[in-house]
Amino acid sequence: MSAAPALLDRDARVIAGNQKLRFFPASVVSGRGSEVIDDTGRRLLDLSAAWGANSVGHAHPRVIAAIGDAAATGAGASVLSATNPFAVELGELLLERTPGDGDRRVLLGHAGTDANNSALAAARAATGRPRIVAFRGGYHGGSGAAQAVSGVFVDGGVPADPASALLDYPVETGDPAADAAALAHVFAALDAELAGGDVAAIIVESHQSDGGLLVPPPGFLRGLAHRARAAGALLICDEVKVGLARTGRMHGFQHDGVVPDLVTFGKALGGGLPLSAVVGPAEVLDAAPASALLTTAGNAIAAASGRAVLETIAAEHLVEAAEERGIQLRTLIAELAERTPEIHEVRGRGLSLGIELRAEPGAQEREDADADFAKRVIYRMWQLGAICYLVRDNVVELTPPLTLTAEEALRAVDLLDAAIIDVRSGVVSDADIAPYRGW
Ligand SMILES: Cc1ncc(COP(=O)(O)O)c(C=O)c1O
CATH class of the missing domain: 3.90.1150.10 (Aspartate Aminotransferase, domain 1)
Structure with a gap:
């Protein structure tokens, strides 16, 4: 060449x-x-x-039109100190398309990394607990706490978040006995972590992508959700890479029939523009006002693109x-x-x-x-x-x-x-x- x-x-x-x-x-x-x-x-x-x-897809006409319209309105750069209709409309649509009960909020950002950093910080602030449980082979971000609870980075030498534990991620084999043993192994380790009463959140991918395309056995997410709830911890599902229709469900966690407490989105959401979101309970995402500040979060152009992506997923x-x-x-x-x-x-x-x-x-x-x-x-x-x-x-x-x-x-x-x-x-x-x- x-x-x-x-x-x-x-x-x-x-x-x-x-x-x-x-x-x-x-x-x-x-x-x-x-x-x-x-x-x-x-x-x-x-x-x-x-x-x-x-x-x-690249240069989707619906995304191009939405970006152009938003840019032409000059509707502002953020939701920080003034709101704009594009961010609010995206938030409304995300709430409509993401399963969950009760009063919920949407926290907007730029990348999967900041969405996960915000979700982890919000979980710690809302529960008043320090510890995070995550999984070997996981990828939640390229910097900060999200990186420090990512198994792929910790295995590669990045210092682990000192208040975190990384558990084995179970992998579906198709053999019911082996799958049950893998689940029993991880749930025993999880129970030991939760017993201390200091775990704020479990963060998990519904299947691991950067970890090697590993699909867990049925019942894994359900087991996590059940144990998190019993222990007063929050379940954060990282849908940054596999969410928004990619797996043949709108959300990857729907393969296991769970409704997580917090869901993080990125990548696909922006249609090529920097955009991320956390969807979760108001009592978590409103709990620490002015604690997750990014000047251009809720940017009108990126938000318009996100809305166009969600509409395209449905329309096509x-x-x-x-x-x-x-x-x-x-x-x-x-x-x-x-x-x-x-x-x-x-x-x-x-x-x-x-x-x-x-x-x-x-x-x-x-x-x-x-x-x-x-x-x-x-x-x-x-x-x-x-x-x-x-x-x-x-x-x-x-x-x-x-x-x-x-x-x-x-x-x-x-x-x-x-x-x-x-x-x-x-x-x-x-x-x-x-x-x-x-x-
Ligand atoms: C599951 C998952 N979460 C979070 C991230 C981080 O997203 P970003 O690189 O947009 O910050 C990635 C990136 O590959 C990812 O795969």
Whole structure:
């Protein structure tokens, strides 16, 4: 492939490395639906949707119109010291679309990280308790308390929140006895944590995405909700990545039939703009006035975009679309796996899928052979015309726009097939992947 394009050279000189998670020399100068165009004019099938942020597809007409209208009104930058109609309308719609009882409020922000930081702080303030229970393999944010209770970061060396405990996240196996044992193990650990009476909240993903696309056994969230309530702690469901229709339900937690106390949203909510929200009881989110201040929270343009996203999900039946397209993709990948020994497993829900790759025995002698193989596969996919990224070293994550067509799903699996064949025959060199450290 050609030398790094000019935009990436300029990026290397100005954009901080601390905020980069790069797997290949990608750039995006425009996009529409499930396709983006890079600065060399190449069209790429976007199977990540910017880690789920562009869930309704790139440049959705409804989102563009809403953003334009809000910008033209000049309706202000925030809800901090003056309200605006766009923020209030988004809040009203979020309350309508999120299950929950009683008097509830919506706290607006910019990113999943600040939503989770605000939810954790609000839970601590409202309960007067210090401790948080979270899970190994969890991802709740890239800074602050949300990062310090994220298993993926704590395992990677980020200091854990001193008042937190990380428990094992149970994984569904399909074997009822094994699933029951996994649940019993985590619930015993949880009961021990809750016994002290000082746990403010349990924070959990309804299935782990960055943790490796791990789906818990049925009854996991219900067990958490039950135990949290009995112990006077709050259950926070982090729907930042898997929420808002992606799993074939409006909310991921609906797969286990629970209603959490607090729900956090981000990524998809903004339709590509920075927007996040916490939905929860008024007695929690009103309890510590002026304690979660962000000058531009409730920004009219981002809020209008959020409203357009929620309306698009309903108008285009994206819950059903995610389920249907997810089944198609899964079936195609399972068929491919039958003739592709490197595909160890495909898992996830709806359009939140993970393909665990393993290098063939003897194919490579390196210790990190599986991760190395997976890195080369996504690099080759990018060369062939698709964008997707890795989680948990060797799991290719697919979180495409929920508007992905059946034809695009076929193309995605053809590209995966071609990439694996090429990597097997050594097409991607050490030098190709050396500049990209990934996680
Ligand atoms: C489940 C989950 N929560 C929170 C976050 C943090 O969101 P953001 O990067 O928008 O701050 C992420 C990011 O990947 C996530 O996957």
